[in-house]
Amino acid sequence: MARGQGALDNNTYVRIIARMPKPSLKDAILDAGLKVMFRTGYHGTSVRDVTAAAGAPQGSFTNHFRSKEAFAYEVLDRYFDVTRGLVAEALEDNSLTPRARLRRYLDIITGRLQADGYGRGCLIGDLSLEAAGSSELLRTRLAEIFAEWRLPFAACIAEAQTRGEVAADFASEELADFLLASWQGAILRMKVDRNPSALERFKTIAFQTVFKEPT
Known part of the structure:
Protein backbone atom coordinates (compact mmCIF):
# COMPACT_ATOMS: atom_id res chain seq x y z
CA MET A 1 0.00 0.00 0.00
CA ALA A 2 1.34 3.41 -0.91
CA ARG A 3 2.43 5.85 1.75
CA GLY A 4 -0.42 8.19 2.70
CA GLN A 5 -3.07 5.55 1.89
CA GLY A 6 -3.22 3.83 5.27
CA ALA A 7 0.32 2.60 5.78
CA LEU A 8 2.36 3.89 8.74
CA ASP A 9 6.03 4.61 8.41
CA ASN A 10 8.34 3.63 11.25
CA ASN A 11 8.61 7.14 12.71
CA THR A 12 4.83 7.57 12.87
CA TYR A 13 4.45 4.14 14.47
CA VAL A 14 7.07 4.96 17.13
CA ARG A 15 5.34 8.26 17.94
CA ILE A 16 1.98 6.51 18.36
CA ILE A 17 3.45 3.84 20.63
CA ALA A 18 5.19 6.50 22.72
CA ARG A 19 1.89 8.31 23.28
CA MET A 20 0.06 5.16 24.39
CA PRO A 21 -0.38 4.91 28.18
CA LYS A 22 1.93 2.40 29.81
CA PRO A 23 0.27 -0.37 31.83
CA SER A 24 0.13 0.54 35.52
CA LEU A 25 2.15 -1.57 37.93
CA LYS A 26 0.37 -0.14 40.95
CA ASP A 27 -1.81 -3.18 41.63
CA ALA A 28 1.13 -5.56 41.29
CA ILE A 29 3.18 -3.44 43.70
CA LEU A 30 0.35 -3.30 46.25
CA ASP A 31 -0.21 -7.07 46.04
CA ALA A 32 3.49 -7.73 46.47
CA GLY A 33 3.73 -5.20 49.28
CA LEU A 34 1.01 -6.93 51.24
CA LYS A 35 2.87 -10.24 51.08
CA VAL A 36 6.23 -8.69 51.91
CA MET A 37 4.84 -6.63 54.79
CA PHE A 38 3.24 -9.71 56.31
CA ARG A 39 6.61 -11.45 56.17
CA THR A 40 8.99 -8.70 57.30
CA GLY A 41 6.75 -6.11 58.97
CA TYR A 42 6.34 -2.42 58.22
CA HIS A 43 9.79 -1.30 59.39
CA SER A 60 7.71 2.64 39.37
CA PHE A 61 7.21 2.77 43.14
CA THR A 62 7.77 6.51 43.33
CA ASN A 63 5.53 6.99 40.31
CA PHE A 80 -9.43 -3.85 54.94
CA ASP A 81 -11.48 -4.18 51.75
CA VAL A 82 -10.98 -7.95 51.98
CA THR A 83 -11.83 -7.88 55.67
CA ARG A 84 -15.10 -6.05 54.96
CA GLY A 85 -16.02 -8.85 52.59
CA LEU A 86 -15.37 -11.51 55.22
CA VAL A 87 -17.42 -9.58 57.78
CA ALA A 88 -20.31 -9.35 55.33
CA GLU A 89 -20.05 -13.05 54.48
CA ALA A 90 -20.63 -13.96 58.12
CA LEU A 91 -22.71 -11.18 59.64
CA GLU A 92 -25.11 -10.76 56.73
CA ASP A 93 -25.95 -14.47 56.59
CA ASN A 94 -29.57 -14.33 57.68
CA SER A 95 -29.85 -18.10 57.64
CA LEU A 96 -27.97 -17.99 60.97
CA THR A 97 -28.98 -16.46 64.27
CA PRO A 98 -27.05 -13.29 65.26
CA ARG A 99 -25.03 -15.18 67.88
CA ALA A 100 -24.16 -17.89 65.35
CA ARG A 101 -23.09 -15.20 62.85
CA LEU A 102 -20.54 -13.87 65.34
CA ARG A 103 -19.11 -17.35 65.80
CA ARG A 104 -19.18 -17.89 62.03
CA TYR A 105 -16.94 -14.87 61.47
CA GLU A 136 0.47 9.53 62.71
CA LEU A 137 -0.96 8.92 59.23
CA LEU A 138 -1.23 5.18 59.84
CA ARG A 139 -2.36 5.59 63.46
CA THR A 140 -5.22 7.83 62.36
CA ARG A 141 -6.25 5.43 59.60
CA LEU A 142 -6.12 2.47 61.96
CA ALA A 143 -8.36 4.30 64.43
CA GLU A 144 -10.84 4.94 61.61
CA ILE A 145 -10.70 1.30 60.57
CA PHE A 146 -11.42 0.03 64.08
CA ALA A 147 -14.32 2.47 64.40
CA GLU A 148 -15.81 1.25 61.12
CA TRP A 149 -14.98 -2.39 61.79
CA ARG A 150 -16.94 -2.51 65.03
CA LEU A 151 -20.18 -1.15 63.52
CA PRO A 152 -21.49 -4.38 61.92
CA PHE A 153 -20.45 -6.35 65.00
CA ALA A 154 -22.25 -3.92 67.29
CA ALA A 155 -25.36 -4.19 65.12
CA CYS A 156 -25.22 -8.00 65.16
CA ILE A 157 -24.71 -8.08 68.93
CA ALA A 158 -27.58 -5.62 69.45
CA GLU A 159 -29.82 -7.93 67.41
CA ALA A 160 -28.68 -10.89 69.50
CA GLN A 161 -29.48 -8.95 72.66
CA THR A 162 -32.94 -8.03 71.35
CA ARG A 163 -33.61 -11.70 70.61
CA GLY A 164 -32.41 -12.72 74.06
CA GLU A 165 -29.41 -14.64 72.69
CA VAL A 166 -26.82 -12.47 74.47
CA ALA A 167 -27.13 -10.68 77.80
CA ALA A 168 -27.64 -6.92 77.66
CA ASP A 169 -25.41 -6.14 80.67
CA PHE A 170 -23.06 -4.19 78.39
CA ALA A 171 -23.71 -1.93 75.42
CA SER A 172 -23.38 -3.66 72.06
CA GLU A 173 -20.64 -1.19 71.02
CA GLU A 174 -18.56 -2.11 74.07
CA LEU A 175 -18.99 -5.82 73.40
CA ALA A 176 -17.99 -5.30 69.77
CA ASP A 177 -14.81 -3.53 70.85
CA PHE A 178 -14.10 -6.33 73.33
CA LEU A 179 -14.60 -8.99 70.69
CA LEU A 180 -12.30 -7.38 68.13
CA ALA A 181 -9.57 -6.39 70.59
CA SER A 182 -9.52 -9.77 72.33
CA TRP A 183 -9.53 -11.61 69.01
CA GLN A 184 -6.50 -9.61 67.92
CA GLY A 185 -4.72 -10.70 71.09
CA ALA A 186 -5.56 -14.33 70.38
CA PHE A 207 -19.15 -17.91 73.99
CA GLN A 208 -19.46 -19.54 77.40
CA THR A 209 -19.17 -16.22 79.28
CA VAL A 210 -19.62 -12.83 77.58
CA PHE A 211 -21.63 -14.14 74.63
CA LYS A 212 -23.36 -17.06 76.36
CA GLU A 213 -27.08 -17.48 75.95
CA PRO A 214 -28.91 -16.18 79.05
CA THR A 215 -30.56 -18.86 81.15
Whole structure:
Protein backbone atom coordinates (compact mmCIF):
# COMPACT_ATOMS: atom_id res chain seq x y z
CA MET A 1 0.00 0.00 0.00
CA ALA A 2 1.34 3.41 -0.91
CA ARG A 3 2.43 5.85 1.75
CA GLY A 4 -0.42 8.19 2.70
CA GLN A 5 -3.07 5.55 1.89
CA GLY A 6 -3.22 3.83 5.27
CA ALA A 7 0.32 2.60 5.78
CA LEU A 8 2.36 3.89 8.74
CA ASP A 9 6.03 4.61 8.41
CA ASN A 10 8.34 3.63 11.25
CA ASN A 11 8.61 7.14 12.71
CA THR A 12 4.83 7.57 12.87
CA TYR A 13 4.45 4.14 14.47
CA VAL A 14 7.07 4.96 17.13
CA ARG A 15 5.34 8.26 17.94
CA ILE A 16 1.98 6.51 18.36
CA ILE A 17 3.45 3.84 20.63
CA ALA A 18 5.19 6.50 22.72
CA ARG A 19 1.89 8.31 23.28
CA MET A 20 0.06 5.16 24.39
CA PRO A 21 -0.38 4.91 28.18
CA LYS A 22 1.93 2.40 29.81
CA PRO A 23 0.27 -0.37 31.83
CA SER A 24 0.13 0.54 35.52
CA LEU A 25 2.15 -1.57 37.93
CA LYS A 26 0.37 -0.14 40.95
CA ASP A 27 -1.81 -3.18 41.63
CA ALA A 28 1.13 -5.56 41.29
CA ILE A 29 3.18 -3.44 43.70
CA LEU A 30 0.35 -3.30 46.25
CA ASP A 31 -0.21 -7.07 46.04
CA ALA A 32 3.49 -7.73 46.47
CA GLY A 33 3.73 -5.20 49.28
CA LEU A 34 1.01 -6.93 51.24
CA LYS A 35 2.87 -10.24 51.08
CA VAL A 36 6.23 -8.69 51.91
CA MET A 37 4.84 -6.63 54.79
CA PHE A 38 3.24 -9.71 56.31
CA ARG A 39 6.61 -11.45 56.17
CA THR A 40 8.99 -8.70 57.30
CA GLY A 41 6.75 -6.11 58.97
CA TYR A 42 6.34 -2.42 58.22
CA HIS A 43 9.79 -1.30 59.39
CA GLY A 44 11.48 -4.33 57.88
CA THR A 45 10.00 -3.79 54.43
CA SER A 46 12.02 -1.78 51.93
CA VAL A 47 11.05 -0.33 48.57
CA ARG A 48 13.63 -2.61 46.99
CA ASP A 49 11.97 -5.67 48.59
CA VAL A 50 8.54 -4.67 47.32
CA THR A 51 9.53 -3.84 43.75
CA ALA A 52 11.63 -7.00 43.51
CA ALA A 53 8.66 -9.09 44.65
CA ALA A 54 6.44 -7.30 42.12
CA GLY A 55 8.95 -7.67 39.30
CA ALA A 56 8.85 -3.90 38.83
CA PRO A 57 11.60 -1.27 38.51
CA GLN A 58 12.18 0.77 41.67
CA GLY A 59 11.24 3.95 39.83
CA SER A 60 7.71 2.64 39.37
CA PHE A 61 7.21 2.77 43.14
CA THR A 62 7.77 6.51 43.33
CA ASN A 63 5.53 6.99 40.31
CA HIS A 64 2.58 5.73 42.36
CA PHE A 65 3.46 6.41 46.02
CA ARG A 66 4.97 9.53 47.52
CA SER A 67 6.46 7.61 50.45
CA LYS A 68 6.64 4.21 52.10
CA GLU A 69 4.14 5.50 54.66
CA ALA A 70 1.63 6.41 51.93
CA PHE A 71 2.22 3.00 50.34
CA ALA A 72 1.48 1.22 53.64
CA TYR A 73 -1.71 3.28 53.93
CA GLU A 74 -2.94 1.94 50.59
CA VAL A 75 -1.88 -1.61 51.43
CA LEU A 76 -3.84 -1.31 54.67
CA ASP A 77 -6.94 -0.09 52.82
CA ARG A 78 -6.59 -2.95 50.34
CA TYR A 79 -6.44 -5.42 53.20
CA PHE A 80 -9.43 -3.85 54.94
CA ASP A 81 -11.48 -4.18 51.75
CA VAL A 82 -10.98 -7.95 51.98
CA THR A 83 -11.83 -7.88 55.67
CA ARG A 84 -15.10 -6.05 54.96
CA GLY A 85 -16.02 -8.85 52.59
CA LEU A 86 -15.37 -11.51 55.22
CA VAL A 87 -17.42 -9.58 57.78
CA ALA A 88 -20.31 -9.35 55.33
CA GLU A 89 -20.05 -13.05 54.48
CA ALA A 90 -20.63 -13.96 58.12
CA LEU A 91 -22.71 -11.18 59.64
CA GLU A 92 -25.11 -10.76 56.73
CA ASP A 93 -25.95 -14.47 56.59
CA ASN A 94 -29.57 -14.33 57.68
CA SER A 95 -29.85 -18.10 57.64
CA LEU A 96 -27.97 -17.99 60.97
CA THR A 97 -28.98 -16.46 64.27
CA PRO A 98 -27.05 -13.29 65.26
CA ARG A 99 -25.03 -15.18 67.88
CA ALA A 100 -24.16 -17.89 65.35
CA ARG A 101 -23.09 -15.20 62.85
CA LEU A 102 -20.54 -13.87 65.34
CA ARG A 103 -19.11 -17.35 65.80
CA ARG A 104 -19.18 -17.89 62.03
CA TYR A 105 -16.94 -14.87 61.47
CA LEU A 106 -14.35 -16.17 63.91
CA ASP A 107 -14.46 -19.58 62.27
CA ILE A 108 -13.96 -18.05 58.81
CA ILE A 109 -10.89 -16.17 60.01
CA THR A 110 -9.57 -19.28 61.75
CA GLY A 111 -9.80 -21.16 58.46
CA ARG A 112 -7.84 -18.48 56.63
CA LEU A 113 -5.18 -18.41 59.34
CA GLN A 114 -4.93 -22.20 59.16
CA ALA A 115 -4.37 -21.97 55.40
CA ASP A 116 -1.34 -19.77 56.13
CA GLY A 117 0.07 -22.27 58.62
CA TYR A 118 -0.78 -20.01 61.59
CA GLY A 119 2.29 -17.94 60.77
CA ARG A 120 0.52 -14.90 59.34
CA GLY A 121 -1.90 -12.87 61.41
CA CYS A 122 -3.95 -9.75 60.77
CA LEU A 123 -2.30 -6.79 59.07
CA ILE A 124 -4.53 -4.38 60.97
CA GLY A 125 -3.28 -5.78 64.27
CA ASP A 126 0.32 -5.98 63.05
CA LEU A 127 0.41 -2.35 61.96
CA SER A 128 -1.35 -1.27 65.16
CA LEU A 129 1.58 -2.70 67.11
CA GLU A 130 4.40 -1.70 64.81
CA ALA A 131 3.48 1.52 63.03
CA ALA A 132 0.91 3.35 65.15
CA GLY A 133 3.65 4.74 67.38
CA SER A 134 5.81 6.04 64.54
CA SER A 135 3.31 7.16 61.91
CA GLU A 136 0.47 9.53 62.71
CA LEU A 137 -0.96 8.92 59.23
CA LEU A 138 -1.23 5.18 59.84
CA ARG A 139 -2.36 5.59 63.46
CA THR A 140 -5.22 7.83 62.36
CA ARG A 141 -6.25 5.43 59.60
CA LEU A 142 -6.12 2.47 61.96
CA ALA A 143 -8.36 4.30 64.43
CA GLU A 144 -10.84 4.94 61.61
CA ILE A 145 -10.70 1.30 60.57
CA PHE A 146 -11.42 0.03 64.08
CA ALA A 147 -14.32 2.47 64.40
CA GLU A 148 -15.81 1.25 61.12
CA TRP A 149 -14.98 -2.39 61.79
CA ARG A 150 -16.94 -2.51 65.03
CA LEU A 151 -20.18 -1.15 63.52
CA PRO A 152 -21.49 -4.38 61.92
CA PHE A 153 -20.45 -6.35 65.00
CA ALA A 154 -22.25 -3.92 67.29
CA ALA A 155 -25.36 -4.19 65.12
CA CYS A 156 -25.22 -8.00 65.16
CA ILE A 157 -24.71 -8.08 68.93
CA ALA A 158 -27.58 -5.62 69.45
CA GLU A 159 -29.82 -7.93 67.41
CA ALA A 160 -28.68 -10.89 69.50
CA GLN A 161 -29.48 -8.95 72.66
CA THR A 162 -32.94 -8.03 71.35
CA ARG A 163 -33.61 -11.70 70.61
CA GLY A 164 -32.41 -12.72 74.06
CA GLU A 165 -29.41 -14.64 72.69
CA VAL A 166 -26.82 -12.47 74.47
CA ALA A 167 -27.13 -10.68 77.80
CA ALA A 168 -27.64 -6.92 77.66
CA ASP A 169 -25.41 -6.14 80.67
CA PHE A 170 -23.06 -4.19 78.39
CA ALA A 171 -23.71 -1.93 75.42
CA SER A 172 -23.38 -3.66 72.06
CA GLU A 173 -20.64 -1.19 71.02
CA GLU A 174 -18.56 -2.11 74.07
CA LEU A 175 -18.99 -5.82 73.40
CA ALA A 176 -17.99 -5.30 69.77
CA ASP A 177 -14.81 -3.53 70.85
CA PHE A 178 -14.10 -6.33 73.33
CA LEU A 179 -14.60 -8.99 70.69
CA LEU A 180 -12.30 -7.38 68.13
CA ALA A 181 -9.57 -6.39 70.59
CA SER A 182 -9.52 -9.77 72.33
CA TRP A 183 -9.53 -11.61 69.01
CA GLN A 184 -6.50 -9.61 67.92
CA GLY A 185 -4.72 -10.70 71.09
CA ALA A 186 -5.56 -14.33 70.38
CA ILE A 187 -4.17 -13.98 66.85
CA LEU A 188 -0.91 -12.57 68.20
CA ARG A 189 -0.53 -15.53 70.55
CA MET A 190 -1.36 -17.89 67.68
CA LYS A 191 1.55 -16.46 65.68
CA VAL A 192 3.92 -17.19 68.55
CA ASP A 193 2.66 -20.73 69.13
CA ARG A 194 2.11 -21.52 65.43
CA ASN A 195 -1.08 -23.37 66.31
CA PRO A 196 -4.78 -22.52 66.78
CA SER A 197 -4.97 -23.15 70.54
CA ALA A 198 -5.29 -19.47 71.45
CA LEU A 199 -8.01 -18.95 68.85
CA GLU A 200 -10.07 -21.93 69.98
CA ARG A 201 -9.58 -21.04 73.64
CA PHE A 202 -10.86 -17.52 73.03
CA LYS A 203 -13.93 -18.76 71.15
CA THR A 204 -14.76 -21.31 73.84
CA ILE A 205 -14.41 -18.89 76.74
CA ALA A 206 -16.08 -15.93 74.98
CA PHE A 207 -19.15 -17.91 73.99
CA GLN A 208 -19.46 -19.54 77.40
CA THR A 209 -19.17 -16.22 79.28
CA VAL A 210 -19.62 -12.83 77.58
CA PHE A 211 -21.63 -14.14 74.63
CA LYS A 212 -23.36 -17.06 76.36
CA GLU A 213 -27.08 -17.48 75.95
CA PRO A 214 -28.91 -16.18 79.05
CA THR A 215 -30.56 -18.86 81.15
